[in-house]
Amino acid sequence: xxxxxxxxxxxxxxGIDLExxxxxGQTFSWRxxxxxxxxxxxxxxxxxxxxxxxxxxxxxxxHAPLTGEDLAFWRGYFAVDGGQQALLERFxxxxxxxxxxxxxxxxxxxxxxxxDTLLSFIISQNNNxxxxxxxVERLRETFGEDAGGGVRAFPTAQRLxxxxxxxxxxxxxxxRARYLVDAARQVAKxxxxxxxxxxxxxGEARGALMQITGVGPKVxxxxxxxxxxxxxxxxxxxxxxRAMAQAFPGGMPKEATGYEGLAxxxxxxxxxxxGRGGQ
DNA sequence: AGCCAGGGTCTGC
DNA sequence: GCAGACCATGGC
Numbered sequence: 001x002x003x004x005x006x007x008x009x010x011x012x013x014x015g016i017d018l019e020x021x022x023x024x025g026q027t028f029s030w031r032x033x034x035x036x037x038x039x040x041x042x043x044x045x046x047x048x049x050x051x052x053x054x055x056x057x058x059x060x061x062x063h064a065p066l067t068g069e070d071l072a073f074w075r076g077y078f079a080v081d082g083g084q085q086a087l088l089e090r091f092x093x094x095x096x097x098x099x100x101x102x103x104x105x106x107x108x109x110x111x112x113x114x115x116d117t118l119l120s121f122i123i124s125q126n127n128n129x130x131x132x133x134x135x136v137e138r139l140r141e142t143f144g145e146d147a148g149g150g151v152r153a154f155p156t157a158q159r160l161x162x163x164x165x166x167x168x169x170x171x172x173x174x175x176r177a178r179y180l181v182d183a184a185r186q187v188a189k190x191x192x193x194x195x196x197x198x199x200x201x202x203g204e205a206r207g208a209l210m211q212i213t214g215v216g217p218k219v220x221x222x223x224x225x226x227x228x229x230x231x232x233x234x235x236x237x238x239x240x241x242r243a244m245a246q247a248f249p250g251g252m253p254k255e256a257t258g259y260e261g262l263a264x265x266x267x268x269x270x271x272x273x274x275g276r277g278g279q
Numbered sequence: 280a281g282c283c284a285g286g287g288t289c290t291g292c
Numbered sequence: 293g294c295a296g297a298c299c300a301t302g303g304c
Contacts, residue, residue: 125286174300237285
């Protein structure tokens, strides 16, 4: 059980619904530990987080004070200064998109590490959210370093590049094991390089990501959106195809221009809420 | 038992 | 290019 000490830090959360944000399918690196507290990792870091009236309370899992660098990282991760509130208000100028936003008003688009995102969404293919989360957790537990308090961080590309698919058997990732190894090896070799991807146009970066075995259009788009900050990219899975055909047959409304990927988050939440027994 | 899960690969046309 | 089988695993 996580107990916050005086070394906890508070971020201005700007209307964030922490639980909805962490479990809407954009990240698989968090778990509830009780009492409204969540434990999550990003790259080498691990934190406890809880939503309070005055903001988002964060504390290192090691209970060591958060450094300035850590704080800056988590501010970026939670998009504290990202201006998402203002964008949502603009989304709401469109009636249908506004309804989507209001179905999950506290969800925020997280800025996640590239490698975490790449592997997580390779795991996501032909899979469901609870099992994806389980595989990601076993990936961290099996190959990650202690990030403090016994919580294991996301493994490095180098660590996984030294593995064979058979070494990944404990993850029970099935046919995806060899995809994970291929991705780790290409990143470790520099064949896939975050800085190079960052310098590319969306389409070029997408093509580069699809050179990885097990990365097709959908996974590449998720990596672009969630791991590389390409907020105009819209990953199209079966849910989104269904939702777009039904709600936006002519494409995303003009209010979402440049931020179609952010809009997609709310459309996804809306259509899935409806699919689970609403409407 | 059979179907589905935020897809992708591989093969055959 | 494009359809169709196949891919491990687990929940319902």
